[in-house]
Amino acid sequence: xxxxxxxxxxxxxxxxxxxxxxxxxxxxxxxxxxxxxxxxxxxxxxxxxxxxxxxxxxxxxxxxxxxxxxxxxxxxxxxxxxxxxxxxxxxxxxxxxxxxxxxxxxxxxxxxxxxxxxxxxxxxxxxxxxxxxxxxxxxxxxxxxxxxxxxxxxxxxxxxxxxxxxxxxxxxxxxxxxxxxxxxxxxxxxxxxxxxxxxxxxxxxxxxxxxxxxxxxxxxxxxxxxxxxxxxxxxxxxxxxxxxxxxxxxxxxxxxxxxxxxxxxxxxxxxxxxxxxxxxxxxxxxxxxxxxxxxxxxxxxxxxxxxxxxxxxxxxxxxxxxxxxxxxxxxxxxxxxxxxxxxxxxxxxxxxxxxxxxxxxxxxxxxxxxxxxxxxxxxxxxxxxxxxxxxxxxxxxxxxxxxxxxxxxxxxxxxxxxxxxxxxxxxxxxxxxxxxxxxxxxxxxxxxxxxxxxxxxxxxxxxxxxxxxxxxxxxxxxxxxxxxxxxxxxxxxxxxxxxxxxxxxxxxxxxxxxxxxxxxxxxxxxxxxxxxxxxxxxxxxxxxxxxxxxxxxxxxxxxxxxxxxxxxxxxxxxxxxxxxxxxxxxxxxxxxxxxxxxxxxxxxxxxxxxxxxxxxxxxxxxxxxxxxxxxxxxxxxxxxxxxxxxxxxxxxxxxxxxxxxxxxxx
Numbered sequence: 001x002x003x004x005x006x007x008x009x010x011x012x013x014x015x016x017x018x019x020x021x022x023x024x025x026x027x028x029x030x031x032x033x034x035x036x037x038x039x040x041x042x043x044x045x046x047x048x049x050x051x052x053x054x055x056x057x058x059x060x061x062x063x064x065x066x067x068x069x070x071x072x073x074x075x076x077x078x079x080x081x082x083x084x085x086x087x088x089x090x091x092x093x094x095x096x097x098x099x100x101x102x103x104x105x106x107x108x109x110x111x112x113x114x115x116x117x118x119x120x121x122x123x124x125x126x127x128x129x130x131x132x133x134x135x136x137x138x139x140x141x142x143x144x145x146x147x148x149x150x151x152x153x154x155x156x157x158x159x160x161x162x163x164x165x166x167x168x169x170x171x172x173x174x175x176x177x178x179x180x181x182x183x184x185x186x187x188x189x190x191x192x193x194x195x196x197x198x199x200x201x202x203x204x205x206x207x208x209x210x211x212x213x214x215x216x217x218x219x220x221x222x223x224x225x226x227x228x229x230x231x232x233x234x235x236x237x238x239x240x241x242x243x244x245x246x247x248x249x250x251x252x253x254x255x256x257x258x259x260x261x262x263x264x265x266x267x268x269x270x271x272x273x274x275x276x277x278x279x280x281x282x283x284x285x286x287x288x289x290x291x292x293x294x295x296x297x298x299x300x301x302x303x304x305x306x307x308x309x310x311x312x313x314x315x316x317x318x319x320x321x322x323x324x325x326x327x328x329x330x331x332x333x334x335x336x337x338x339x340x341x342x343x344x345x346x347x348x349x350x351x352x353x354x355x356x357x358x359x360x361x362x363x364x365x366x367x368x369x370x371x372x373x374x375x376x377x378x379x380x381x382x383x384x385x386x387x388x389x390x391x392x393x394x395x396x397x398x399x400x401x402x403x404x405x406x407x408x409x410x411x412x413x414x415x416x417x418x419x420x421x422x423x424x425x426x427x428x429x430x431x432x433x434x435x436x437x438x439x440x441x442x443x444x445x446x447x448x449x450x451x452x453x454x455x456x457x458x459x460x461x462x463x464x465x466x467x468x469x470x471x472x473x474x475x476x477x478x479x480x481x482x483x484x485x486x487x488x489x490x491x492x493x494x495x496x497x498x499x500x501x502x503x504x505x506x507x508x509x510x511x512x513x514x515x516x517x518x519x520x521x522x523x524x525x526x527x528x529x530x531x532x533x534x535x536x537x538x539x540x541x542x543x544x545x546x547x548x549x550x551x552x553x554x555x556x557x558x559x560x561x562x563x564x565x566x567x568x569x570x571x572x573x574x575x576x577x578x579x580x581x582x583x584x585x586x587x588x589x590x591x592x593x594x595x596x597x598x599x600x601x602x603x604x605x606x607x608x609x610x611x612x613x614x615x616x617x618x619x620x621x622x623x624x625x626x627x628x629x630x631x632x633x634x635x636x637x638x639x640x641x642x643x644x645x646x647x648x649x650x651x652x653x654x655x656x657x658x659x660x661x662x663x664x665x666x
Contacts, residue, residue: 004047010054013044017060018160022247058131058160063152063215072145072207074443075134079227080141080516081122081170083302084285084309090264093286096308097260100288103297103305105601105640111289113236114266115254117309118222119280120174121203123151125223130164132157137206140439142516150206153215161246169248171223175202176278179218196348198280220279222251235289253277256289267310274312283311292608295622296601298549302515314375318388319343321370324395325352326402330431330510334398334408334417336361338372338384345376353382357415358397367393403427423566429463430456432510436464440516441508442500445492446485454478464508465573467493500581502527505574506558509567513557521549522558523583529571530580533562548597548623591619593663597629598622601643602636604657614664626652634660 004010017040024030030037041060048055055062087093100110122138135151136144151157154173161167175183180198187194195201205217226239233239240250257263267284274281288294288306297305323339336355343350353374355361364384366372369391376382398417399408406421419425430452437447444467455461460474470493475486506519514522525547526532535543536559544555561567574580598615600608600622611634612622626633626646633647633654647654655663 004043004051007051007054010044010047010051011056013040013047014056014059015160017041017044018058018158018247021060021155022158022162024155058158060159062159063155072137072147072209074139074143074445075136075146076143077124077136079168081124081138081144082141082299082304084307085303086283086309086311088311090267093264093267093308093310094260096286097263100293100297100306102642104293105643108293108638108640109258110293111235112257112263113240113254113287113289114257114263115224115251115285115287116270116274116277116279116281117283117285117311118172118174118251119199119282120172120222121199121206122170123147123173123206123221124168124170124227125151125157126168127161128166130161130166132159143439143443145207147206149211150208150214151221153211154219154221156249157221158247161248163246165246167246168227169223169243170225170227171221171249173202173206173219173221174198174279175205175218176220177280178278183218200348221249222279223248224250224285234291236287236291237289270312281312283309285309292600295608295612299517315345316373316375316385317343317345318371318373319350321366321368321372321384321391323368326398328401328403328419328425328427328431330428330435331512332419332422332425332428334358334401334419336395338366340372340374343374345374345382348376350374350376350382353384355384358417359415361395362397365390365394367391367395369393401425426456433461433464433467435510436508437467437496438508441504442496443504444496446489447492451489454480463570463573465570465577465579468497468574468577468579497578500579502529502581502583505529505579505581509561511558511561513554514561518550518554521547527583527585528580529575532558533568533571536562546629548627548629591617592666594619596620596631598632598634599626599630599643599652600634600636602639604634604636611660618664626650632660632663 004013017037020030020032020037020040024037044059045061048059048061085096087096097110101108104110124134124136124138124144125132126134126136132148132152134146135148135157136146138144151173152159175198177198180195180201183201184194201217202219205214205219208214223243224240225236226243233242237254237256240254244250255266257266263286267286270284286308288297294304294306299305320341321338322341325337325339327335327337329335336358338353338355340351340353353372355364355366364372364387366384366387367390370387370393371389372387373385374382375385400406401408401419401421404419404421404425404427406419406425408417409420410417419428422428430449433456434447434449434452436442437444437452447467452461455470455475455478458474458478460470461467470490472483472486472490475481475489476483501523503516503519503523506514506523507516522532522544526535540559540562541552541555544550544558545552593615596619598620600611604611615622623630626643628650630647630650630652633643633652634657635644635654636657644654646652
């Protein structure tokens with residue numbers, strides 16, 4: 001085996017092996033035998049042993065970290081990884097299609113990209129100048145964990161791209177079914193406990209603290225989205241082609257559909273095909289292909305309006321009902337959960353199932369001892385579908401809260417029973433504190449369900465404000481706490497106090513309808529809680545409704561929360577305990593059109609993205625819908641009647657492309 005004589009030869013060999021990895025793991029088209037590949041890799045290791053100064057971070061030998069990590073650092077992303085809304089049949093899919101058409105004005109054609117929905121663990125990969133620098137889990141969408149060392153062990157993930165570009169990509173880490181079964185066969189032969197399913201095994205593997213163990217697991221990765229620069233394109237399918245050209249793994253089963261009929265035909269073609277896929281998949285992801293159309297459609301606080309998940313038919317099994325759990329939710333909703341004889345569904349053991357509400361309990365005639373049909377369609381808690389065999393024991397609808405004994409109420413027109421004792425109901429208080437401390441809210445590490453309940457039972461906390469008065473000796477006195485863990489929790493609470501922003505605090509307070517997206521929109525204008533409270537003396541709802549993305553429902557909910565004396569008392573306690581955050585000031589737009597709002601629609605000679613850049617370059621802002629706060633509607637050919645009617649209603653000036661050009665030039 002010839003020795004490498006210089007750095008240039010070493011880099012060429014590292015690049016050659018990287019290309020072989022791409023051909024094998026991404027293209028499934030190897031051009032050399034395994035023995036020849038192993039020979040090249042051995043030559044590379046020998047060169048690095050002889051010349052350690054040559055070794056580069058992206059070398060194929062650098063996939064496995066030599067030492068385990070003690071913990072995974074948290075990362076906070078600027079662009080959240082949103083969840084997808086679900087649909088289960090053609091009628092629901094058509095309803096989504098009609099919402100898309102309506103959102104685009106009704107006159108625009110729509111292309112959809114259809115992709116298998118891989119049932120894995122969501123990840124985000126960051127490349128700088130073509131080199132992998134960060135691999136992170138999805139987490140709660142905004143906050144994830146840095147698992148770079150583990151991601152590097154996944155052979156299909158390139159450590160260096162084919163070009164030195166900077167790009168953020170998102171996808172799923174999974175375990176192919178055949179390789180999962182082979183791994184389990186090896187465990188069986190060794191007398192070890194078998195893993196339940198490929199999905200959970202893949203997710204657990206990526207969170208192991210020793211990358212040397214992760215490297216032995218048959219993990220794969222498929223990417224489905226790009227964020228930021230490095231993969232510029234005007235459509236989603238163009239982006240996927242660009243990612244593949246960079247050496248990144250994408251699904252070979254993606255398809256573009258150009259009409260509603262073609263979309264339906266494509267979805268139907270997957271009825272049996274998905275069962276034959278080599279990887280776990282629980283549905284299809286359907287996305288609007290055009291980025292301009294996506295920008296127009298926007299997103300809710302939870303879901304993009306331009307994408308939806310079409311779930312494959314659910315797996316169903318029968319089992320026995322062994323009891324009833326009456327659950328008290330954070331907002332006081334009282335929901336029934338059936339306790340089941342444990343049963344296997346989709347590779348997981350299920351012992352609980354949702355029954356949705358008490359009307360459903362009555363319709364099913366549900367009670368102890370019934371044999372029921374249980375369905376799992378991608379939900380965390382499966383659902384009871386019907387009673388197969390009744391034991392003639394009926395559950396009665398409760399009249400009192402199981403947590404505080406308050407008399408339950410049902411609001412007019414509502415299905416859910418509620419406990420009105422929000423300030424005195426232990427379960428509501430506990431759930432609110434747990435939510436307050438969670439990721440995406442105040443992000444207090446170590447403050448999970450069991451710890452919160454222990455603090456509550458010891459009468460150390462009664463509101464979220466009490467968290468910021470806790471001292472280490474108080475916590476250390478509790479069962480299962482030691483000096484180190486108590487100090488760590490106090491330090492985590494202190495960090496949350498320092499790192500808090502007003503948008504995160506608003507989200508953490510659990511105000512109905514005020515999620516993270518709405519909170520950020522509100523706090524971009526009102527950066528302190530005192531400013532929002534002062535607004536109560538004015539027309540609160542009208543003022544907030546002027547903000548893009550904040551409607552009457554959100555504004556009224558926030559107003560109701562701030563006017564409640566009990567809530568104001570908690571806010572005063574938070575402020576007294578040092579939690580009165582200021583929202584970081586965002587860079588103000590500058591230029592001749594600062595403060596002017598535009599909506600772009602119709603067919604134009606340039607892409608909407610280019611036009612948006614021109615408007616923003618002189619201080620303007622581009623939004624997706626026409627409202628009373630819109631200044632200009634830029635209307636190209638085939639502009640929808642709905643947007644023109646909205647412009648007329650609100651007195652918005654309509655510009656054609658020539659008029660916009662003149663305005664920008666002036």
